[in-house]
Structure formats: C-alpha cells, structure tokens
Amino acid sequence: MIRDRALVKYKGQLERFKAWCKSEGIRRARTFSPDDLFAYRTYLAEQCDLADKSIYHETIFIKQLFKWAAKNGYLSRNLLEPIRFAKVKSPKQPCSTIEQVELLLSNAEEEAVPIFTTLAFTGMRIGELQQLRWEDVDFDLNVIHIQRGGSDGKPKNKEDRFIPIHGRKLKPILQALLRKSDQVFLMPDGRQVSPKKLRRYLKTLCRQCGFENPGQYKLHTFRHFFASYCAQQNLSYKYILEWMGHSSSAILDMYFTMNDRQAHRAMNSLSFNTEKLENRTVIGQSGTHFQQVLPQRTHS
Numbered sequence: 001m002i003r004d005r006a007l008v009k010y011k012g013q014l015e016r017f018k019a020w021c022k023s024e025g026i027r028r029a030r031t032f033s034p035d036d037l038f039a040y041r042t043y044l045a046e047q048c049d050l051a052d053k054s055i056y057h058e059t060i061f062i063k064q065l066f067k068w069a070a071k072n073g074y075l076s077r078n079l080l081e082p083i084r085f086a087k088v089k090s091p092k093q094p095c096s097t098i099e100q101v102e103l104l105l106s107n108a109e110e111e112a113v114p115i116f117t118t119l120a121f122t123g124m125r126i127g128e129l130q131q132l133r134w135e136d137v138d139f140d141l142n143v144i145h146i147q148r149g150g151s152d153g154k155p156k157n158k159e160d161r162f163i164p165i166h167g168r169k170l171k172p173i174l175q176a177l178l179r180k181s182d183q184v185f186l187m188p189d190g191r192q193v194s195p196k197k198l199r200r201y202l203k204t205l206c207r208q209c210g211f212e213n214p215g216q217y218k219l220h221t222f223r224h225f226f227a228s229y230c231a232q233q234n235l236s237y238k239y240i241l242e243w244m245g246h247s248s249s250a251i252l253d254m255y256f257t258m259n260d261r262q263a264h265r266a267m268n269s270l271s272f273n274t275e276k277l278e279n280r281t282v283i284g285q286s287g288t289h290f291q292q293v294l295p296q297r298t299h300s
Helices: 004-023 034-046 052-071 098-107 113-122 126-130 171-175 195-208 220-232 237-244 249-255 260-268
Strands: 143-146 161-164 280-283 289-292
Touching (some): 004 034, 004 052, 098 113, 098 195, 098 220, 113 220, 161 237, 220 237
Antiparallel strands (some): 143 161, 280 289
16 A cells, blocks of 8 residues: 555656656657656756656656556557666765764754754654654653654554653753644644755754755754664664664664764774783674683694
C-alpha cells in the first residue's frame, strides 16, 4: 500500500511532467521518445534545480509509468524500455558537532529553539515531533512516548517507544513551553509544524552561523548528530537503537560519524607498546564487551 505522502509526491511529479510535455507540444504518450526523456532530465536539472538523486528517482517514476501503460495495453510499444540509468549514490550526509549544535541553538529564533533542541537531544524524526502531544510527555518519569509520526499515524517502524528526557538540555525547555493545544509544538502562527518552513529556516541559520555548505543541512541532520554523539560517547547500542526506533545495528553504523578530532584522539590512545600485554577489554562493533587474553611474545 502506497502511503499518503508518497502519493502526494508522485502526483506532484506527474503534474510537472504533464506541464512540461504540454509546453513542448508532446500530446501523445506513444510519441514520447528517449530524446524527450533526456530533454526532460535536463529541464529538471537546469530549470527545477533538482539534485542528481531526485532526477534519478523522477526518471525511474516516468519509466515505470510507461512500462505500466504498455503492460496494460495503453501503449503498443514502450520506447523507453531499453534505456538504463545508473543508480545515483546518496551524497555523504553532514554530521554536526556538539559545538555546532550549541551555536545553532544560541542563534536560533525563540520559536525555533524548542523544536531544534528536541530534535537534537532525542533523535526523533520530524514527523514524530510534528505529531507529539502533551499526553506523550511525562515529566514525572522523564520520558517521551513516541507512538505517532508516520503518514498512517504510527511511527515509521510501526512500534511505539520511549525516549528519556535529558534533565539539563531538554527538560527545562519543554517545561517552559506554553500549552496552546494538545500538540506540543506549533508554528508561530498557531498552525501545525511545517517541516518545509523549518528546513528552509535551518539552512538560513546555518549560513548565518558560517557553516560550510549550509545548503546540505536538513532537519534529519539533528537525528544524525544524536546517533553519532551517543555512539562516540560509547553508549550501549541497545539504548541508542531503542531510543531511535531501529532494530538493526547496521542502521546505527550508517549514522555513526567520526570527526577529525575524535579520530586523532582514538589514534593517540594507542600505545604501540612492545611491553607485555595483559588482559584487555575489547569493545565489539555491536557494542558488546569481552575480555581477551592476547598472546605474549617471548624473546630468546
């Protein structure tokens, strides 16, 4: 079943494609050629300023549309069938440092601070924050109950979870919010949180703070920061996975980012000592700890 958000996206792509075909005088699908498809891709890049990955996905959407039409008898021949496009790799996602997050929060507009703070220090998704209600926030137990957030009203993985509220970074911020409705967070005009407006403002804020390539930062970058910071602080994978709503450590490995300072610190922690090595505590990739007896070299 296609989610509502996906349907909205596909409808927008279809409307854009129809408008372009009309402007080019292309009236019938059977006359749409491979050259037309390449011309449309150029239009998406130059006129719509879409990223390579977005162009790739929209191209595949159009190819699937023509494939469906031919399969169901609406086209006698699919001229686009022989064309193949190499899959575009996702660009490396930025990961803020704690200093950058603090700089953003100290320079953000008052209305944005609670939202950015919550995203940064819980790792929740923007959809989960958008649908968070006061009944989900328990200040006595110091936990946030994530039970909504997807297009169908459930979290992305369909399971609810609990995230502890950080006593110093987050609790005072949440307690200071005015309860204007059942929703914890609202836009300044009282409407539902708008990810599009927040994303645009975040990019502007990153530019004002002097971040390199500010356009690459997204609301999801806060989630990336949270996972990376927790991993870098040697928190148990079990906790991080539970808080973020993942079941596989492979997902967490994707979020983990080590900046240059931490890499140097890790390297400098190595002794490279030729003296006797005793029992050492080894931290596995899964976060487990075990004692390993390393072999001793004997000198004759």
